[in-house]
Amino acid sequence: MLILECPYCGIMADETELTPGGEAHLKRATVGSTDDAFESYLFDRKNPKGVHFERWRHSAGCGKWFHAARSTTTLEVYGTYAAQVSEPPKELVAKIKKKCPGWEGWQ
Amino acid sequence: MRRYSAFAIAREGLRYHTGWERAWASPEPKKRYDAIVVGAGGHGLATAYYLGKNHGIKNVAVIEKGWLGGGNTGRNTTIIRSNYLQDPSAAIYEKARSLYETMSQDLNMNVMFSPRGVIMLAQTHHEVRGYQRTAHANALQGVATEWIGPQRVKELVPIIRLDGPRYPVLGGLWQPRGGTARHDAVAWAYARACSAMGMDIIQNCAVTGIETEDGAVKAVNTTKGRIETAKLALVVAGHSSELAGMAGFRLPIESVALQALVSEPIKPAMDVVVMANTVHGYMSQSDKGEMVIGGGTDGFNNYTQRGSFHHVEETVRALVETFPMLSRLKMMRQWGGIVDMTGDRSPILSKTPVGGIYVNAGWGTGGFKSIPGSGWAMAELVAKDAPGPLAAAFGLDRFREGRFIDESVAAGVAH
Numbered sequence: 419m420l421i422l423e424c425p426y427c428g429i430m431a432d433e434t435e436l437t438p439g440g441e442a443h444l445k446r447a448t449v450g451s452t453d454d455a456f457e458s459y460l461f462d463r464k465n466p467k468g469v470h471f472e473r474w475r476h477s478a479g480c481g482k483w484f485h486a487a488r489s490t491t492t493l494e495v496y497g498t499y500a501a502q503v504s505e506p507p508k509e510l511v512a513k514i515k516k517k518c519p520g521w522e523g524w525q
Numbered sequence: 526m527r528r529y530s531a532f533a534i535a536r537e538g539l540r541y542h543t544g545w546e547r548a549w550a551s552p553e554p555k556k557r558y559d560a561i562v563v564g565a566g567g568h569g570l571a572t573a574y575y576l577g578k579n580h581g582i583k584n585v586a587v588i589e590k591g592w593l594g595g596g597n598t599g600r601n602t603t604i605i606r607s608n609y610l611q612d613p614s615a616a617i618y619e620k621a622r623s624l625y626e627t628m629s630q631d632l633n634m635n636v637m638f639s640p641r642g643v644i645m646l647a648q649t650h651h652e653v654r655g656y657q658r659t660a661h662a663n664a665l666q667g668v669a670t671e672w673i674g675p676q677r678v679k680e681l682v683p684i685i686r687l688d689g690p691r692y693p694v695l696g697g698l699w700q701p702r703g704g705t706a707r708h709d710a711v712a713w714a715y716a717r718a719c720s721a722m723g724m725d726i727i728q729n730c731a732v733t734g735i736e737t738e739d740g741a742v743k744a745v746n747t748t749k750g751r752i753e754t755a756k757l758a759l760v761v762a763g764h765s766s767e768l769a770g771m772a773g774f775r776l777p778i779e780s781v782a783l784q785a786l787v788s789e790p791i792k793p794a795m796d797v798v799v800m801a802n803t804v805h806g807y808m809s810q811s812d813k814g815e816m817v818i819g820g821g822t823d824g825f826n827n828y829t830q831r832g833s834f835h836h837v838e839e840t841v842r843a844l845v846e847t848f849p850m851l852s853r854l855k856m857m858r859q860w861g862g863i864v865d866m867t868g869d870r871s872p873i874l875s876k877t878p879v880g881g882i883y884v885n886a887g888w889g890t891g892g893f894k895s896i897p898g899s900g901w902a903m904a905e906l907v908a909k910d911a912p913g914p915l916a917a918a919f920g921l922d923r924f925r926e927g928r929f930i931d932e933s934v935a936a937g938v939a940h
């Protein structure tokens with residue numbers, strides 16, 4: 419079972435307490451964006467085999483959204499962090515790079 | 526290819542079964558093919574088969590990184606039905622269901638298609654309205670389904686409890702010509718027929734890169750070397766994003782785990798397929814007597830072919846509620862597969878931004894039933910470089926244009 423630490427209440431939360439919210443750090447398309455930008459914002463996903471940055475909600479706990487970095491091939495969790503950022507924290511990215519030398523980076 | 530028949534069984538019986546041939550050849554790849562299909566699941570093999578049978582394109586290779594049928598085709602719970610809501614879905618799923626009826630004869634192999642009937646239970650008033658609407662839509666589409674009341678459900682499924690603790694059974698959508706088939710046999714039968722046409726099925730060979738030139742496909746790189754082709758069909762289910770990435774584009778697909786389990790074998794107890802979408806579980810009894818059980822997907826991206834234990838618990842709870850006699854059954858095996866989910870829960874059969882590359886994916890939790898129809902439509906798309914009537918609505922452009930084929934409401938749960 420997947421266990422993620424909620425960065426707000428500090429609880430190690432079971433999968434059953436959490437709701438997955440899909441790929442994180444999408445660039446929102448808005449007024450004036452091209453059709454291409456809208457299409458990729460709404461539908462196209464990286465869906466990587468490996469490191470994935472994603473959104474989760476502590477739905478049966480504090481109710482807040484947060485971020486997690488996780489491997490989709492081993493289910494290893496690299497870390498969780500707050501929702502109020504538009505990219506993953508540098509230390510986390512560095513930590514993942516060290517663990518997965520072949521990784522092409524979060525973008 | 527030596528044909529299978531009652532006489533062949535008698536003949537081999539008399540000579541200690543020494544005369545059976547291998548069902549398909551295992552050749553080394555050639556330098557070049559007219560068309561390459563990546564993925565020897567049911568959809569890839571059926572695509573190759575109809576390329577040869579319907580369009581005369583036989584210089585074809587099917588490239589598979591593991592063993593053929595070892596992906597979702599060999600991991601599913603084999604429910605076959607075509608009672609979808611939207612017209613394009615009904616058309617392709619009903620084409621597939623009707624091809625299943627004659628598949629054993631067509632491919633000369635017993636795929637054990639069993640049109641035993643499928644009931645989708647309605648357990649909320651919302652579901653009642655939804656399924657009645659689907660029954661009306663199916664009548665217009667020429668798909669034989671029927672809305673039935675609780676007493677008829679009980680007649681068809683004597684082990685069911687109509688007045689469950691949470692959700693009473695209010696009726697159901699009944700498709701008498703739906704059913705099950707033997708999943709491995711479907712893959713093997715297509716593989717054998719492709720091999721007999723002279724196609725190469727290359728197992729234990731992963732595609733690792735795609736070469737393009739002037740916006741069109743040139744070759745694939747594999748663990749058995751470089752192979753040239755002018756047409757490339759990507760039919761790799763949960764791995765579609767990875768293959769699309771090799772060709773330089775993204776897909777509106779996310780890969781998640783879906784799991785199933787089977788009980789110990791028991792005497793015949795239920796001779797139809799029952800799906801209970803509100804409580805989230807479905808069940809049929811295999812010919813060996815095992816109860817074959819499935820439920821929902823995990824919600825997060827995953828390539829591990831495992832499932833979460835809490836989903837097993839949720840599914841079993843739902844089914845014990847619906848079939849109380851199950852509470853004494855032992856569960857024997859559990860497994861998972863990686864399914865390819867699109868936003869509207871409908872598949873993609875499409876040209877791609879790269880010339881000569883076609884994608885068949887997004888069947889998600891419900892693509893066993895569609896294997897022959899999908900192969901039929903995909904072969905036409907690959908052969909003519911344009912979709913025919915069955916595939917036309919399933920292009921990638923539907924996302925951009927907002928022309929969704931929304932089956933997420935109609936399907937509710939897996940398959």
Ligand SMILES: Cc1cc2nc3c(=O)[nH]c(=O)nc-3n(C[C@H](O)[C@H](O)[C@H](O)COP(=O)(O)OP(=O)(O)OC[C@H]3O[C@@H](n4cnc5c(N)ncnc54)[C@H](O)[C@@H]3O)c2cc1C
Nearest residue numbers: 564566567568590596597598601602604732862892893894
């Ligand atoms: C537990 C479970 C239950 C299900 N129940 C049902 C059901 O009851 N009814 C129903 O209709 N559907 C059901 N489905 C869905 C159904 O199984 C799938 O939609 C269908 O089998 C997909 O077939 P496919 O040929 O597209 O994919 P697959 O059978 O998965 O084949 C894809 C193949 O591509 C290969 N591949 C991947 N990457 C590469 C590469 N780089 N190079 C070469 N080869 C590669 C894989 O090894 C694999 O063999 C279920 C699925 C699961 C997991």
Ligand SMILES: [Zn+2]
Nearest residue numbers: 424427476480
């Ligand atoms: Zn919390």
